[in-house]
Amino acid sequence: MRKTRTTRRAVAVMAAAAIGAGLLAGCASDEDSGSKAGGTDSEGKTVITVGLFGTFGFKEAGLYEEYEKLNPKVKIEQTVVERNENYYPQLLTRLASNSGLADIQGIEVANIAEVVQTQADKFVDLSKAGGVSKDDYFDWKWNQATTADGKTIGLGTDIGPMAICYRKDHFEAAGLPTERDAVGKLWEGDWQKYLDTGKKFMGDAPKGVKWVDSASGLYNAAISSSATRYYDEQGEVVYKTNPDVKEAWDVAAEAASEDMTDKHELFTDSWNKAMNNGTFATLSCPAWMLGYIQDKGGEKAKGKWDVAPAPKAGNWGGSFLGVPESSKNKEEAIKLAAWLTAPTQQAKLFAERGSFPSAPKSYETPEVAEATHEYFSDAPIGEIFSKAAEGIPTQVIGPKDQVIQENITRSGLLQMERSGLSSGKAWEEATKAVDNALDE
Incomplete structure (x- = not known):
């Protein structure tokens, strides 16, 4: 079996959170994302x-x-802003002024709907680019970056198919199965079964160990497996009445009220330390999360983690590459964007960095199909995440999905964990925060 060097954006993490909490952090330094270069360099090369x-x-x-x-x-000259929460407003400002833009710009999945709806005229239609085939991508991924009249403004780089990462040592101590196939069957097809397994775990859990890291992470995972979320197909905000949102909320709120969560805010120092200290047994795991766990868990947790299928297939994370119309080297930029996101390169990127491909043809390559992860007990991550990716539902993504989800998790579930609010009161606080944010 092939070993992937899966270290992924060790903190690309906040990405997920994007449509899962919303901010994409990385390992890079905080630089100016719009290069002033253009044309050719002193050697006559196209920059x-x-x-x-x-x-x-x-x-x-x-x-x-x-x-x-x-x-x-x-x-090729690359510049990077570390966090998407800083990058995205800057991108919008530069699109508005039509200046300061790079030849290729990254777009986070949490922002793609807003860019498609409000900025499509500022980007090249990549559906007509040479070397680009819609058939290389999942339909839902392609459609996320495509306008109603068929203009595709971004090519998918990666996606975040879901699994559950779990601590084998904690499962064994609590009398639960530890082999990944048996573990996956415990909660197959139903997030409530995952919660019920957690209740059994808590009955014999090792001292100081909770079932799951956070109510927020559980909510993000559960809602990521639903086709409908915060908007309907007509673009109306429907999160308050959507039964899928209620179901995801109820699962996460029950975990919080039953004291099954470790009460962390995602991507904070306390969460990182808990990962290192092993104070929770399970974690919702999009593919990119593996590198994060390895980084924060360190050597002492190597081989203690494993990966099992999630209760339902879902997607948490992913990005796109777009070419602004103002690009000084438009044709060359289109060629590069198409090459970087082609199945062959996506497979290479997964093998080297752990970014899971948005091009299903790459799943047939040895880099993906045979990939295992040594840190996670040699789990066949290529097989697990490929299967999960094929089951991801087509989701309706609205322009303010990120805003809605952040306020549901931070103003609702996190406060429920930390302040002891009832589920009903926490939902009240969450909806109030969402409505205020949407009115701004």
């Missing part, structure tokens, strides 16, 4: 500028270097 957030991994995986060797008259 293609790439503006990103977090750590997409293209440079780290050697893809830029490979492309430059294949195209010796091209030079």
Whole structure:
């Protein structure tokens, strides 16, 4: 079996949170994301500028270097803003002024609906680009970046198919199965079964260990497996009346009220320390989360973690590459964006960085199909996440999904965990915060 060097945006993490909590952090330094370069350099090479957030991994995986060797008259210059919460407002400002933009710009999945609806005229239609085939991507991923009249403004880089990461040592101590297939069957097809398994765990849990890291993470995972979320197909906000939102809320709120959560806010120091200290037994795991756990868990947790299928297939995270109409090297930028997101390169990126491909054709490659992860007890992550990816539902994503989800989790579930609010009162607080944010 092939070992992937899956280290992913160790903190690309907040990405997930994007449509799962919303901010994408990376390992890069906080730089100016819009290069002022353009045209050619002193050697006569065409300079293609790439503006990103977090750590997409293209440079780290050697893809830029490979492309430059294949195209010796091209030079690639990348600039990065560490957090999407800083990057995205800057991108909108530059789109509005039509200046300061890179030849290629990254777009986070939590922002793609707003960009498609309000900024599509500022981007090239990549559906007509040479070397780009809609058939290479999942339909739902392609459609996320496509306008109602068929203009595709971004090519998918990665996705976040869901699994559950679990501590084998804690499961064994609590008398639960530890083998991944048996573990997956405990909650197959139903998030409530996952919660019921947690109740059994808590009856014999090791001292100081909770079932799950947080109500917020559980909610993010549960809602990611639903086709409907916060908007309907007509673009109306429906989160208050959507039964899928209520179901995800109820599961997360029950975990909080039953004291089954470790009460952490995602992507904070306390969460990181808890991961290192092993104070929770399970964690909702999109593919990119593996690198984060490995980084924060350290050597002392190696081999104690494993990966099992999630109760339902869902998607948490993912990004796109778009080419602004103002690009100084538009044709070359289109070629590079198409090459970086082609199945072959997506497979290489997964093997080197752990970013799970949005191009299903890459799942047939050895880099993906045979991938295992040594840190997670040699779990066959290529097989697990490929299967999960194929079951991801087509989701309606609205322009303010990120805002709605952040307020549900932070103003509702986190406060329920920390302040002892009832589920009803916490939902009241969450909806009040959402409505205030949407009115701003």
